Amino acid sequence: MEMRPVRKAVIPVAGNGTRFLPATKAMPKEMLTIVDRPVVQYAVDEAMQAGIEHIIFVTSRNKTAIEDYFDSNPELIASLTRAGKTVQVTQLEKMLPLAGTVSYTRQQVPLGLGHAVWCARELVGNEPFALLLPDMVSYGARGCMAGLVDLYEEVGGNVFGVEQCAPEETSSYGVVAIGESKQHGFEVTGMVEKPAPADAPSNYYLNGRYILQPQIFELLESQERGAGNEIQLTDSMQKLLQKQPFHAQPYTGRTFDCGSKRGFIEANVAFAMLRSDMGEEIYHSVKELLANHESKVKAA
Template identity: 70%
Template sequence: MDPVKTVRKAVIPVAGNGTRFLPATKAMPKEMLTIVDRPVVQYAVDEAREAGIEQIVFVTGRNKQAIEDHFDDAPELVSSLTRSGKTAQVSELADMLPTAGSVSFTRQQAPLGLGHAVWCARELVGDEPFALLLPDMISYGVRGCLAGLMDLYHTAGGNVVGVEQCAPEDTSKYGIVGKGAGVPHGFTVTEMVEKPQPSAAPSNYYLNGRYILQPEVFDILAHQSRGAGNEIQLTDAMVTLSESQPFYAHPYEGRTFDCGCKHGFIEANVAFALARDDISGLVFDSVRDMVLSHEGRIRAA
């Protein structure tokens, strides 16, 4: 294994049904729900491109055509915008459009878990290390989380995971890693435990949905038994891989919003709106007034 082999490809699994957002996701992929004015999945792609990724592999499922259309050219729309003199929108669409051949799609025919979704990308990834970004988890900071993982990977090689700290009493909600010796941009991972009780957790560092993995994980996933939820779990495969390869963790200096749940989705909309020069003032005033009004109703009750 070459520890400094370039990471060129990223896998983004988008096959989930999004049942927690019904009825909004009845006819629209959950990944196309918008954070302000950009779909959730666009944030993952932008983060991958910022980190130097050249090829995006989407693992899709049924009713995901809108994602493919989003990353395709729209000549009729561009022509209409051009005729209307909306040059800023034309430029923004051009910046978002992937270069020809840089995006691929493969199907996960059955919902067998994240590990199975990653395994479905094996032929398109090939025998090289790859990044994995869970699109529901949106990075918010000076730069995306994957760029930090790349920094660590370039110095240490091996496999790298993104982590953040949760409240010690919340470890049972997450995959948790054990913290070992420090390395540039992170630390060594001593163990990985799925949703441990606080009394058994090796730390309060949780996996935040960003990974750089070596291709040997595909062979493990091919024979991985089903785990929690009767699904093929990626964490189980990573635990097996860690028996023969090192794992490192990069603590993200920003914040990750879990847009797979409603409160995280709403928090992300507020945070990204407040970061926008064009609408931050209006949003701040509106949110402040709503909070004060809500507090007043609580006190009156």
């Protein structure tokens, strides 16, 4: 199989975000902020850190706020400049993508992740691409996707990120079977969706980061609906596994599932404590809150 560079990344942002209602009634869930940056910004930054050149967003109705966010705002820049807020101006200019490096396509009907990825087929073309699920936010010295690019350059084919869960929690995840070890990861010999602990081939689960070959689009086009009556990406990945190699890399950081309220709150606390302008204050505030909570629990 020809080793072609990974230049494009697909970021699906078409979901309704029902778990965060009423907050997401009038705004995309991907625009909810972790400290002071929207969730989707973390995925874009991770892709750029990995050397991605072009971002493809798969959107839906009521997602124009995402397009506006990654566009210029001359009036705001002029207002900040007049006020002498040069730090904010620099920050906004730095996060603005270069012209022509961001594209948008719509998923008109909510038919699942597999269908959302398929909607990007014309923009991706016949080349490998990265896929980042924005709800899954990487937390570590290096983003998960950068490591996957290292693994891809070693073995080619299809690769994805994995993390370990407690053995009794495998029924909540897509779990992989482990094959031969590689320098930056290991071969994947199988995938099982939400297996019972007794049937799980390992406790390594998919963490929402992938590099896939374009042949996945052909499989997604004819993929029947699966779990939840939706077109599932993992169903087509399992078929592609019979034709092409798959490898995985354990992520050395941590991934927060910001599609859940618990994961979103944990991510806010974790990223806030990393900040030089607030980290120490947040740390002491969290300690105080925990102490107060423990004392109330003991008194109850």
